Amino acid sequence: xxxxxxxxxxxxxxxxxxxxxxxxxxxxxxxxxxxxxxxxxxxxxxxxxxxxxxxxxxxxxxxxxxxxxxxxxxxxxxxxxxxxxxxxxxxxxxxxxxxxxxxxxxxxxxxxxxxxxxxxxxxxxxxxxxxxxxxxxxxxxxxxxxxxxxxxxxxxxxxxxxxxxxxxxxxxxxxxxxxxxxxxxxxxxxxxxxxxxxxxxxxxxxxxxxxxxxxxxxxxxxxxxxxxxxxxxxxxxxxxxxxxxxxxxxxxxxxxxxxxx
Numbered sequence: 675x676x677x678x679x680x681x682x683x684x685x686x687x688x689x690x691x692x693x694x695x696x697x698x699x700x701x702x703x704x705x706x707x708x709x710x711x712x713x714x715x716x717x718x719x720x721x722x723x724x725x726x727x728x729x730x731x732x733x734x735x736x737x738x739x740x741x742x743x744x745x746x747x748x749x750x751x752x753x754x755x756x757x758x759x760x761x762x763x764x765x766x767x768x769x770x771x772x773x774x775x776x777x778x779x780x781x782x783x784x785x786x787x788x789x790x791x792x793x794x795x796x797x798x799x800x801x802x803x804x805x806x807x808x809x810x811x812x813x814x815x816x817x818x819x820x821x822x823x824x825x826x827x828x829x830x831x832x833x834x835x836x837x838x839x840x841x842x843x844x845x846x847x848x849x850x851x852x853x854x855x856x857x858x859x860x861x862x863x864x865x866x867x868x869x870x871x872x873x874x875x876x877x878x879x880x881x882x883x884x885x886x887x888x889x890x891x892x893x894x895x896x897x898x899x900x901x902x903x904x905x906x907x908x909x910x911x912x913x914x915x916x917x918x919x920x921x922x923x924x925x926x927x928x929x930x931x932x933x934x935x
Contacts, residue, residue, distance in 0.1 A: 704820070704865055705789040707782050709755040714763050723777070725797075725804055731787035733797060735777030736762045742771040746812035746835045747805060748932070749828075750776040751798065751821030758782070765816060768925050769932055772814075777801050791846070791865035795827040802832045814838065814935055816928075819891065819915070820846070823867030829880070830872040836879040836935030838928065841888055841915055843895035844870040844902060852892055870902045881907040881931035883924070890915035907934055 716736060723735040736759050748769060752761035762776040780787040780797055787793065798815075805813060815837040817825030822839035823846055829837045843849050846867040873880055880903060884896035893910075900908045909931065913921040 701788075701790065701865070704754060704791075705779070705781065706755050707789070710782055711755075711757050711760065713757055713759040716759055716763060717766065720762075723775070723804070725777070725800060727780075727787070727797065727800065729787075731780060732785065733777050733780060733801070734758075734784045735775060735801070738762050738766045738774045740766075740769075740771050740773040743773070745772045746814045746935075748772045748774045749802065749805060749813050749815050749825075750774060751815065751817040751824040752776065752779075753819035753821060756818065756821075761818070761821075764919070768928055772932070775801070775805055791823070791867050794824050795867070798824050798828045799831055802828060802834075806832075814932060816840070817842070820867070823869050826869035826872040827867065829878040830876045834878045836881070838881045838883065838931045838935070839869070839899075840883045840928075841885050841891050841896065841918065842869060842882055842899055843891050844868075844899040845895075848898075849891050849895055852895075870899055873899070873903055873906075879907075879935050881909070881934060883909045883911065883918075883927055883931065885913045885915055885918040886910050887913055888915045888918075907931065 717738055719739050721737040723737055725733040727733060748765050750761040750765050752758060758776040758778040762774045765774045778785040779789050780793045781789040812835045814835050815825035815828050818840045822842040825837045825839060847863045850863055882896060882900055884893050886893050900906055909927045911918055911921050911923050911927060918924055
C-alpha cells in the first residue's frame, strides 16, 4: 500500500509542477515571438508607421495603399506568430482595392514592450485612432486566430464599418481549457479575450470564417460564437487552422465577407 501512496503523491507533485510551469509560461505559449518570420518584401509605396504608447513603448506598422481610396481601410490583426508585414501583404494580395494597415504586436520586433491580451486590446484602440485621423474613418478590422479576439474587442470599443474573424473563438480561456484539460485554467489564465461578450455589446456587422478541421482552435469555439451572434454571417471551409489560407475557397470567402460589410 505504501508504494501506491508514494506513487500517487509523486504523480500529484509532477502534475502540480507541470501546471505551475504552464501557468508561468502562458505568456510565452500564447505569444511565441521567437517563431515570427522575417519581414517580407512589401510593395512599392508602402509606408512605415510608428505609434508611441504610454510608458515609452513604440509600435511599428505598415500601410499598403489600395487602388480605390473610397474603399474602407482593412486593419489586420494576425495570429500569434505572424509578422505584421506578412499580414498586410496577405490582405493586400486578396483585396488590392483596399488600403491595408497592420502593426507588429507589442513586444514583436520591431515593436517594443511585452505582449499581453490587455495590452494588445488597448493598442488596437490606439492604432484605430491613429488610422482614423490619417485616412477615411471607414475601417474594417480583419482578425486571424488570436487576432480575432483583438478585432472583436475593437468592434466593441470603436465605430468599425465591420469585422471579419478568421478561425475565431468565443473565449480564449475555453481554447486554453481544451488544450490543457487537466489544468485549472479558470484560476490561472491571465490573457482572456472574450469575443462573445465584446460582439454582443455592439451593432458592428460581423462575418466569421471557420475552419471545420481546425486542430488548434476547435471549430466548436467558432460555432459557439456564431450561435451567440445569430445575425452573423458564417462561412465554413473544410481546412485546418493553418492550411485554410491556401485553400481555394479562402480568398473568395474573404472577398465576399468584405463585400458584405
